[in-house]
Amino acid sequence: MNKNFVIDNIKDFHLPHVLECGQCFHYARVDMNINEGEYEYDIVAKGRTLHIKEEPDTEGVRLIFYNTEKWEYDSVWKDYFDLDRDYGVIKNEIIESDPRLEEIIYVNNGIRILNQDFFETLISFIISQNKQIPQIKQVVRNLSAELGTKFDVTMIDRLSSEFDAFFPTAEQLYNASEDDIRKSKCGFRAPYIKDAATKVYTGQITEQMLSEMNTQDARELLMTIHGVGEKVANCVLLFGLGRRDAFPVDVWMKRICEYLYYDEVDTPKSIIEADAAKRFGKYAGYAQQYLFMYGQKHKIGIKR
DNA sequence: AACCAGGTCGTGA
DNA sequence: TCACGACATGGT
Numbered sequence: 001m002n003k004n005f006v007i008d009n010i011k012d013f014h015l016p017h018v019l020e021c022g023q024c025f026h027y028a029r030v031d032m033n034i035n036e037g038e039y040e041y042d043i044v045a046k047g048r049t050l051h052i053k054e055e056p057d058t059e060g061v062r063l064i065f066y067n068t069e070k071w072e073y074d075s076v077w078k079d080y081f082d083l084d085r086d087y088g089v090i091k092n093e094i095i096e097s098d099p100r101l102e103e104i105i106y107v108n109n110g111i112r113i114l115n116q117d118f119f120e121t122l123i124s125f126i127i128s129q130n131k132q133i134p135q136i137k138q139v140v141r142n143l144s145a146e147l148g149t150k151f152d153v154t155m156i157d158r159l160s161s162e163f164d165a166f167f168p169t170a171e172q173l174y175n176a177s178e179d180d181i182r183k184s185k186c187g188f189r190a191p192y193i194k195d196a197a198t199k200v201y202t203g204q205i206t207e208q209m210l211s212e213m214n215t216q217d218a219r220e221l222l223m224t225i226h227g228v229g230e231k232v233a234n235c236v237l238l239f240g241l242g243r244r245d246a247f248p249v250d251v252w253m254k255r256i257c258e259y260l261y262y263d264e265v266d267t268p269k270s271i272i273e274a275d276a277a278k279r280f281g282k283y284a285g286y287a288q289q290y291l292f293m294y295g296q297k298h299k300i301g302i303k304r
Numbered sequence: 305a306a307c308c309a310g311g312t313c314g315t316g317a
Numbered sequence: 318t319c320a321c322g323a324c325a326t327g328g329t
């Protein structure tokens with residue numbers, strides 16, 4: 001039964017940076033009986049659950065996927081964690097675009113852009129507007145517990161923690177009333193969630209359509225959803241549709257980029273996004289994530 | 305007690 | 318186009 005899948009010597013990977021850089025919300029850290037250099041998490045994603053641990057290895061880290069078969073790693077988690085990608089190349093390209101990012105990348109090394117489920121990413125980032133990350137996680141958990149398909153923790157013997165349901169499908173959210181959705185404490189975003197679920201469930205917007213469009217057209221189609229603006233659309237493109245050229249600009253990125261590139265002068269998000277596209281090109285999404293972590297860690301530009 | 309949060313919408317110049 | 322308040326909820 002308890003078969004673990006292990007991979008050794010993974011470079012450019014650090015679980016806390018991967019999960020806690022604000023790109024995903026349906027996870028929890030397991031802090032019990034952990035040794036130095038070890039990090040353990042529970043994750044609910046891709047309609048599955050995962051209990052995973054990182055340990056130091058001779059070169060890079062070792063990942064232990066608890067109670068996981070090889071086929072499941074090959075077909076699900078390898079892609080989810082973006083493990084086929086060579087981040088050495090990506091880091092070099094970014095540093096070439098701006099040498100000042102070398103230190104920032106070094107300090108925040110081990111970030112991976114996850115390949116998450118499209119619909120979950122869409123709803124999660126609709127929720128994210130005007131909320132802090134811990135609260136986003138709470139609403140995602142509430143929404144799942146109330147409307148998502150339950151899984152039996154004792155049967156699965158995998159999760160040690162607080163989750164008991166998958167993220168709701170488009171169908172489940174479409175069939176829920178706005179009041180039911182509001183019970184998740186999503187507040188004024190409830191009609192937004194409903195509209196997104198409706199457009200996806202009725203096939204007005206599909207992952208297939210979006211993946212066949214160029215990034216700009218896909219962004220515009222996403223923005224026809226009520227409650228999806230430029231920033232949320234870019235997050236969905238980057239984290240849920242594999243568009244690594246997308247560069248979401250939120251309050252943090254605005255502060256960080258003004259600090260780095262605009263001499264602290266107030267600059268429109270549209271300018272910041274366009275300049276980043278020019279500067280980082282197809283690596284803009286990766287650059288954004290290193291910058292976001294850096295800004296959060298050092299509270300760049302925050303005045304209090 | 306105001307003010308802010310991985311924003312977006314509606315309104316009015 | 319652009320500025321600005323409103324919007325639920327919770328934390329400081």
